[in-house]
Amino acid sequence: xxxxxxxxxxxxxxxxxxxxxxxxxxxxxxxxxxxxxxxxxxxxxxxxxxxxxxxxxxxxxxxxxxxxxxxxxxxxxxxxxxxxxxxxxxxxxxxxxxxxxxxxxxxxxxxxxxxxxxxxxxxxxxxxxxxxxxxxxxxxxxxxxxxxxxxxxxxxxxxxxxxxxxxxxxxxxxxxxxxxxxxxxxxxxxxxxxxxxxxxxxxxxxxxxxxxxxxxxxxxxxxxxxxxxxxxxxxxxxxxxxxxxxxxxxxxxxxxxxxxxxxxxxxxxxxxxxxxxxxxxxxxxxxxxxxxxxxxxxxxxxxxxxxxxxxxxxxxxxxxxxxx
Amino acid sequence: xxxxxxxxxxxxxxxxxxxxxxxxxxxxxxxxxxxxxxxxxxxxxxxxxxxxxxxxxxxxxxxxxxxxxxxxxxxxxxxxxxxxxxxxxxxxxxxxxxxxxxxxxxxxxxxxxxxxxxxxxxxxxxxxxxxxxxxxxxxxxxxxxxxxxxxxxxxxxx
Numbered sequence: 358x359x360x361x362x363x364x365x366x367x368x369x370x371x372x373x374x375x376x377x378x379x380x381x382x383x384x385x386x387x388x389x390x391x392x393x394x395x396x397x398x399x400x401x402x403x404x405x406x407x408x409x410x411x412x413x414x415x416x417x418x419x420x421x422x423x424x425x426x427x428x429x430x431x432x433x434x435x436x437x438x439x440x441x442x443x444x445x446x447x448x449x450x451x452x453x454x455x456x457x458x459x460x461x462x463x464x465x466x467x468x469x470x471x472x473x474x475x476x477x478x479x480x481x482x483x484x485x486x487x488x489x490x491x492x493x494x495x496x497x498x499x500x501x502x503x504x505x506x507x508x509x510x511x512x513x514x515x516x517x518x519x520x521x522x523x524x525x526x527x528x529x530x531x532x533x534x535x536x537x538x539x540x541x542x543x544x545x546x547x548x549x550x551x552x553x554x555x556x557x558x559x560x561x562x563x564x565x566x567x568x569x570x571x572x573x574x575x576x577x578x579x580x581x582x583x584x585x586x587x588x589x590x591x592x593x594x595x596x597x598x599x600x601x602x603x604x605x606x607x608x609x610x611x612x613x614x615x616x617x618x619x620x621x622x623x624x625x626x627x628x629x630x631x632x633x634x635x636x637x638x639x640x641x642x643x644x645x646x647x648x649x650x651x652x653x654x655x656x657x658x659x660x661x662x663x664x665x666x667x668x669x670x671x672x673x674x675x676x677x678x679x680x681x
Numbered sequence: 682x683x684x685x686x687x688x689x690x691x692x693x694x695x696x697x698x699x700x701x702x703x704x705x706x707x708x709x710x711x712x713x714x715x716x717x718x719x720x721x722x723x724x725x726x727x728x729x730x731x732x733x734x735x736x737x738x739x740x741x742x743x744x745x746x747x748x749x750x751x752x753x754x755x756x757x758x759x760x761x762x763x764x765x766x767x768x769x770x771x772x773x774x775x776x777x778x779x780x781x782x783x784x785x786x787x788x789x790x791x792x793x794x795x796x797x798x799x800x801x802x803x804x805x806x807x808x809x810x811x812x813x814x815x816x817x818x819x820x821x822x823x824x825x826x827x828x829x830x831x832x833x834x835x836x837x838x839x
Contacts, residue, residue, distance in 0.1 A: 423795045429772050432807055433809040
């Protein structure tokens with residue numbers, strides 16, 4: 358069955374995909390949608406079912422890492438998560454490879470790649486972040502929090518909530534969390550890297566160097582997005598980590614042991630200095646908005662992460678109970 | 682080499698009488714597995730990984746062998762398979778998984794090792810389940826008296 362024998366050390370390429378596994382040839386490429394850290398994303402169509410899908414190509418560089426750890430973790434998480442507000446990983450397909458061994462300049466465009474096949478979504482939230490009606494905003498926020506609550510209940514931190522990672526479909530009716538490339542499972546006593554979350558949406562505890570953090574990091578990002586919906590511009594558009602912190606403190610007040618016990622022990626606390634004794638004045642910039650919305654934002658953007666509202670409590674907030 | 686998908690279910694097949702041959706294959710597979718497990722445990726200890734990592738690696742190995750078998754004259758594939766299982770388990774479990782050359786296998790280049798990782802991943806249908814009995818150990822021991830817990834855990838992981 359094997360055809361020619363592979364010499365020790367070189368695996369038989371014919372075995373690349375196990376018999377019966379689908380390959381990327383099951384899809385017809387339509388267009389390139391975007392570019393991620395690990396490779397390009399394509400819109401494609403399943404040749405058999407006609408279903409549209411987004412194919413994320415994983416670059417494998419034959420490097421020393423082997424199969425990329427980050428992708429492995431993302432796949433593991435996505436396989437575990439099953440919720441209507443979380444992007445569904447439909448399958449993973451491999452390129453069929455060639456039976457002629459490595460090297461060679463064959464024109465096979467897919468050779469040696471792995472594709473993650475996701476359900477297709479129309480666009481991301483970034484596109485509508487600055488022009489959505491209040492009722493749409495409520496609808497998006499509810500779905501975002503539902504998806505996030507599901508993650509948190511399953512001990513998964515997303516760690517990169519931002520407009521580009523929230524996908525919209527169904528004529529603006531459906532929102533799903535995507536890109537779990539930075540996500541990871543957490544335990545209460547775990548300590549992680551703090552180089553996560555895009556700067557504008559990064560919470561103060563991470564900016565101050567905390568490595569022991571929890572669900573609240575995602576909630577801060579949600580609060581920033583919520584505020585951006587209302588203001589129609591980013592809330593804290595910092596260019597450096599320093600500037601990011603000052604923008605936050607300007608609106609949320611300066612952290613001290615009183616309003617945030619333990620903050621002075623964070624690695625970078627000593628490097629920051631209050632310019633003027635700032636008081637919290639976050640609500641002031643939202644004076645013309647729905648007070649329930651502002652209440653909720655206020656509770657999402659609390660400096661002390663242990664006091665920040667949880668996704669579950671946020672979903673029970675008056676904002677979601679009241680009609681427009 | 683690892684080509685044969687085990688004829689799953691096999692239905693009404695097996696009317697052939699070469700039971701002896703079958704027994705030999707089974708015996709060989711048993712030894713092969715034992716060798717792989719031995720290598721994984723030994724290497725796992727060398728890297729000072731947690732016990733759970735070795736456990737997860739062995740579950741990958743077993744799940745792989747349940748779907749595919751290694752031909753008898755392809756001993757070298759066992760080595761490659763063991764590395765792939767341990768490397769994948771370390772990537773999922775350990776904070777600092779080793780890079781492939783750290784496994785110090787002069788016979789194989791990184792590309793071959795990665796191919797094997799891929800073969801394992803596809804054979805496991807990308808289900809990187811890492812739930813092990815250890816996950817339940819804490820819940821279980823919580824039901825016992827405080828001073829007995831440690832002894833139970835130690836006995837359980839023997």
